[in-house]
Amino acid sequence: MATNVLQLPEEEYILPGTRSCSGCGLALAYRHILKALGQKTILTIPASCLTVLHGLYPSTSVKLSNINTAFATTAASASGIVAALKALGKTDFTVVGVAGDGGTYDIGIQALSAAAERNTDFIYICYDNEGYMNTGTQRSSATPMGAFTTTTPTTKLEHKKDMLAIMEAHGIPYIASASAAYPLDLYDKVKKAKTIRGTRFILVNVPCSPGWGFPTRDVVKLGKLAIDTAMCVLHEVEDGVFRLTGRSRAMARSSKKKPVADYLKMQGRFRHIDAEHIDLLQEWLDQRWTRYVARHQLCEGGAEASKAGE
Amino acid sequence: MGMVKILNGSEAAATGARLCRVQVVAAYPITPQSKIPETLAKYVETGQMQAEFIRVESEHSALTVCISASTVGARAFTATAANGLAYMHEQLHWAAGARLPIVLALANRGLGAPWTIFNDMQDSISQRDTGWMQVYCRDNQEILDSIIMAYRIAEQIHVPMMVCFDGFVLSHTSMPVEIPEQSEVDRYLPPYEPHIPIHGSEPINVNPVMLAEPRANAQGELCPSYMGFRLRLQEALQDAGETILTAAEEFYQVFGRDYRHFVWEYRNDDAEIVLLTMGSLANEAALAVDILRDRGCRAAVVALRLFRPFPAEELRRALENAKHVVVFDKNVSYGLEGATCTETKAALFDGGLHPVVTNYIVGLGGKNVDVADLTEATLQAVQGKNRSDGPIWLGVAV
Numbered sequence A: 001m002a003t004n005v006l007q008l009p010e011e012e013y014i015l016p017g018t019r020s021c022s023g024c025g026l027a028l029a030y031r032h033i034l035k036a037l038g039q040k041t042i043l044t045i046p047a048s049c050l051t052v053l054h055g056l057y058p059s060t061s062v063k064l065s066n067i068n069t070a071f072a073t074t075a076a077s078a079s080g081i082v083a084a085l086k087a088l089g090k091t092d093f094t095v096v097g098v099a100g101d102g103g104t105y106d107i108g109i110q111a112l113s114a115a116a117e118r119n120t121d122f123i124y125i126c127y128d129n130e131g132y133m134n135t136g137t138q139r140s141s142a143t144p145m146g147a148f149t150t151t152t153p154t155t156k157l158e159h160k161k162d163m164l165a166i167m168e169a170h171g172i173p174y175i176a177s178a179s180a181a182y183p184l185d186l187y188d189k190v191k192k193a194k195t196i197r198g199t200r201f202i203l204v205n206v207p208c209s210p211g212w213g214f215p216t217r218d219v220v221k222l223g224k225l226a227i228d229t230a231m232c233v234l235h236e237v238e239d240g241v242f243r244l245t246g247r248s249r250a251m252a253r254s255s256k257k258k259p260v261a262d263y264l265k266m267q268g269r270f271r272h273i274d275a276e277h278i279d280l281l282q283e284w285l286d287q288r289w290t291r292y293v294a295r296h297q298l299c300e301g302g303a304e305a306s307k308a309g310e
Numbered sequence B: 001m002g003m004v005k006i007l008n009g010s011e012a013a014a015t016g017a018r019l020c021r022v023q024v025v026a027a028y029p030i031t032p033q034s035k036i037p038e039t040l041a042k043y044v045e046t047g048q049m050q051a052e053f054i055r056v057e058s059e060h061s062a063l064t065v066c067i068s069a070s071t072v073g074a075r076a077f078t079a080t081a082a083n084g085l086a087y088m089h090e091q092l093h094w095a096a097g098a099r100l101p102i103v104l105a106l107a108n109r110g111l112g113a114p115w116t117i118f119n120d121m122q123d124s125i126s127q128r129d130t131g132w133m134q135v136y137c138r139d140n141q142e143i144l145d146s147i148i149m150a151y152r153i154a155e156q157i158h159v160p161m162m163v164c165f166d167g168f169v170l171s172h173t174s175m176p177v178e179i180p181e182q183s184e185v186d187r188y189l190p191p192y193e194p195h196i197p198i199h200g201s202e203p204i205n206v207n208p209v210m211l212a213e214p215r216a217n218a219q220g221e222l223c224p225s226y227m228g229f230r231l232r233l234q235e236a237l238q239d240a241g242e243t244i245l246t247a248a249e250e251f252y253q254v255f256g257r258d259y260r261h262f263v264w265e266y267r268n269d270d271a272e273i274v275l276l277t278m279g280s281l282a283n284e285a286a287l288a289v290d291i292l293r294d295r296g297c298r299a300a301v302v303a304l305r306l307f308r309p310f311p312a313e314e315l316r317r318a319l320e321n322a323k324h325v326v327v328f329d330k331n332v333s334y335g336l337e338g339a340t341c342t343e344t345k346a347a348l349f350d351g352g353l354h355p356v357v358t359n360y361i362v363g364l365g366g367k368n369v370d371v372a373d374l375t376e377a378t379l380q381a382v383q384g385k386n387r388s389d390g391p392i393w394l395g396v397a398v
Helices: A026-039 A047-054 A071-087 A101-106 A109-117 A164-167 A185-196 A215-226 A248-256 A260-264 A276-307 B009-019 B035-045 B059-072 B082-087 B090-095 B140-159 B182-188 B226-238 B241-256 B281-295 B312-319 B340-350 B371-382
Strands: A042-048 A063-069 A095-101 A120-127 A172-181 A199-205 A235-238 A241-244 B002-008 B025-029 B053-056 B074-082 B103-108 B131-136 B161-166 B174-177 B261-264 B273-278 B299-305 B306-308 B324-329 B356-363
Touching: A026 A047, A026 A095, A026 A120, A026 A199, A026 A215, A042 A047, A042 A071, A042 A199, A042 B082, A047 A063, A047 A095, A047 A235, A063 A071, A063 B059, A071 A095, A071 A101, A071 A109, A071 A120, A071 B025, A071 B053, A071 B059, A071 B324, A095 A101, A101 A109, A101 A120, A101 A164, A109 A120, A109 A164, A109 B059, A120 A185, A164 A172, A164 A199, A164 A235, A172 A185, A185 A199, A199 A215, A199 B082, A215 A248, A215 A260, A241 A276, A248 A276, B002 B009, B002 B035, B009 B035, B009 B103, B009 B161, B009 B174, B025 B035, B025 B059, B035 B053, B035 B074, B053 B059, B059 B082, B059 B090, B074 B082, B082 B090, B082 B371, B090 B131, B090 B226, B090 B273, B103 B131, B103 B140, B131 B140, B140 B161, B140 B174, B140 B182, B140 B241, B182 B241, B226 B241, B261 B281, B273 B281, B273 B312, B273 B340, B273 B371, B281 B299, B281 B371, B299 B312, B324 B371, B340 B356, B356 B371
Parallel strands: A042 A063, A042 A095, A095 A120, A120 A199, A172 A199, B025 B053, B025 B074, B074 B103, B103 B161, B131 B161, B273 B299, B273 B324, B324 B356
Antiparallel strands: A172 A235, A235 A241, B002 B174, B131 B306, B261 B299
16 A cells, blocks of 8 residues: 555654755655664765765764765675674664665666675665766766766767666566655655565656756656656566556556656756757657556556466 | 694685684685685685675775674675775775774785786785785784784774785795684684664764864764874874784783784894895795805894884884895885885984985796895895995896
8 A cells, every 4th residue: 555645654864954955856755765764774875965965074964874985885885784784693774775876877886786686685775866966967877868967068968877677687676766756655665675685776766956957946846747758767676577656657557648848848957958859868768668668568467367367 | 722734825814814703704806815715705604604705796895895894893804915905995095094993814916007916015005005004924824813913903993904915925825824722812802892883773974074174063072074083093003003012912922923023033133234025025035144144244134014004113123233224125116116115214214324225126026036136136235236226126137
């Protein structure tokens, strides 16, 4: 059953007053991630916006234990925490690495891939703001085609890397994508991940007002539009079974999807994208969406068929 | 009383880690270190050792696993060589900055390019400014013993330690090693108590972002910021001597082997000529000294056992009567000279000592250094031949 807003735990693990930017999509997502994780959690966080949110020594805005770690090392750091807890006989902690897209898609992918191959018992959460926003909006391999960044001043020419497919290829027990704009869906996915053993990977789309160039009040609106245009697709892969979730599943059923131009025009980073590249992006999105819907129906159909056979 | 076994240097290092009841091992293979993780993996899988062995994908991750494991409270161990150590560089700084008592066994090897798998000390010397303690071993017994002492020292002062030994020369050479009883090691080395315990009820944020200036903590006390913490690391290393000597003294009491010195000396009572070096080369130098003595030269060996913290005072005492100091470096600080030579000169200068110092660069990438080379090079240095503005590269055709 999906959690409703009244059922969310009242306990806050982020204290009022963080160093994140106003209207930060990550802050919104992280608040709900931590609610789902609860007290017995050890976090490990590399250099990223999240380090800033956690605060400067000796104060912190987060009420959970956190081991800061170097940029490339999130999953290796988590591996060390998991190993030490096992060696010390402490079995009641959830170990969670939280890194940005730069720390995941780029510099951290080696350690992440290795930890996933070892099926290390931890949750890896990547918050995807589609660039190196902490260092001032440089491109990462998660930056979408057509976006301006300070290192792609004439806009990025390549599509974003399909990190979820890469993680799926590792055969880990749980993979999900979520969005800061749908915190209850995110909360439920983290809750579910917590009950599974082995490597679990959750990708969270977090709109970034200063990096993407939109008014802070539009963070949720833009996050929802990312789903409606299928720039971000909510789904889960559990034991190899793929299914769309939440708003994305509703979209698949109603066959309604908004044009990507609606999403692009709200953001300064796409100001210089030309019509040809909008078409290329739309085509790429449509193909990806078709594949997602087909996989969803295949699995949903399969699940129904197996139920019918019982 | 322990038993004597024939072990190569890698097995001695692994045995040391096992006797220390290391709880987390993370390592990535690299020649000539590979036998260390292989031996530990066998210990763990056959139940001779209770530890988590993480087979990581890189040295960068190997040390990261140790850093996080040590932070959580487990005794952590890794081993590497050459490019592997260079790949750890970022995390070497992190481990020392986080004040974690990790022990790393290093089978010294030259760095590419061009590729070599053979021995010199360029790898560890390149990491001397990372805040780690560094010891250099002369033989396999010293490797095993140094690892046991390393945990004892590192856990007392919260500074990681590198136990360095010559790749192949020691890592692949078998010799008799006395293996202490587990009960004796347990008596010598208490369980690791982390200085930052992590538990669910009192959350903490370890090593967060730092400001340039001191800041008040929740109790209103001013806490040193980045530079303040770095000063504390410097002070810990500067003051480590007493802890190291106490550890050696108690080691001597329990195990009977004597490491109560930062430098190893051979026939240094009346010497005018000192051959100064580190690691297994000290044994070759001792043979050279015997030959030089037979020829009427009052020669001696002074070998640095400890390189960081640098034992300047003890080195000065060992060199106070020397007229010639001939430094044999298996490393070079390009554009200057061997690192041991530079640091020895600095120690001498601070003590007002002015012997003639000659620096030879030897044995890079496994280039053989034999007793005759050391003898002849020393004689030439003393006779004033081979004068040079920079170090003299021994055994290289120009």
